[in-house]
Amino acid sequence: MSSNVEKLLVIQDRDRKIRRLEQEIKDLPKRKQLIEAQLDAFRKAHDEAEDAIRKKSLEQKDLEAQIEQRQERIRKFRQQQFEVKNNDDYRAFEHQIATLNQEISDVEDRDLVLMEEIEGLQKIRDEKLASLKDEEKVVAGELELFQQRSDNIARELEEVQQNRAELARDVDPTWLQRYDRIFQHVGDYALVEVENNTCGGCHMKLPPQAAHDARRLDDMTLCMYCGRLLYYIP
Ligand SMILES: [Zn+2]
CATH class of the missing domain: 1.10.287 (Helix Hairpins)
Structure with missing residues (x-):
């Protein structure tokens, strides 16, 4: 069974796609005008x-x-x-x-x-x-x-x-709610990978403990600077 993080990563991929498609739909009239112009x-x-x-x-x-x-x-x-x-x-x-x-x-x-x-x-x-x-x-x-x-x-x-x-x-509701709130708020990624002990969202250096906790994919670890959900898959 996948971890909550893994499930949310798939959901995040869909959410980003939805956002892209919605933006594209919003831009359609403008694009039509440009073609006609x-x-x-x-x-x-x-x-x-x-x-x-x-x-x-x-x-x-x-x-x-x-x-x-x-x-x-x-x-x-x-x-x-x-x-x-x-x-x-x-x-x-x-x-x-x-x-x-x-x-x-x-x-x-x-x-x-x-x-x-x-x-x-x-x-x-x-x-x-x-x-x-x-x-x-x-x-x-x-x-x-x-x-x-x-x-x-x-x-x-x-x-x-x-x-x-x-x-x-299929996702734990607590995780989903938290994820949804962050995704709505930050506008890009709610779930970010830890890279070289830094947050993949705000790029701040994380305390070693947070970087370490991010490996546990069924425990929520939040970036103390930007509030995004952190994960690390070795
Ligand atoms: Zn951050």
Whole structure:
């Protein structure tokens, strides 16, 4: 039959596992966020490219409106031109129409430049979109693994907790209570080995008697400095 110390060492191993799994479960939302955040930069790059296109398209619409306005004025001038009585007036209209046509031609030139710029931006946008789609695939794969891990971890925790409960039934209640209190309190190990006459928990040098007592695995020996349970297996 195992000593209380040996039984508690197994329980301590399960408790540390439980603690690790609980921490991991607590960190899951944060980890999921981190995975999803990998897309942020790719989305931003794509959005910025779309914005740039939108801006240029608005400029383009404005140019088209400018052309239309001038064409409308030309139409009106032409009508008025029909009604004039003398050549000077006729030529004055002709001159204004020519000026407007020149302006239209200038605006059309700017429109052409703008169209080329938009084509360039569309190419960039398409590249950014392709990168985004690629990264979405990567992230989807990572999220799938993450989901599997999330499912497993809950099951694993349940199994360890069940196993721990079974093991605990086999330990002397006084030892178990003491162990539980220390484990909750210190947060790492409740049961520590004596190494070179020092406590494996707080690393203080122990009196020879305590180091010696720690060999008796069914007698409780506590570290006088940190209160942890001491054991020594030669
Ligand atoms: Zn100690």
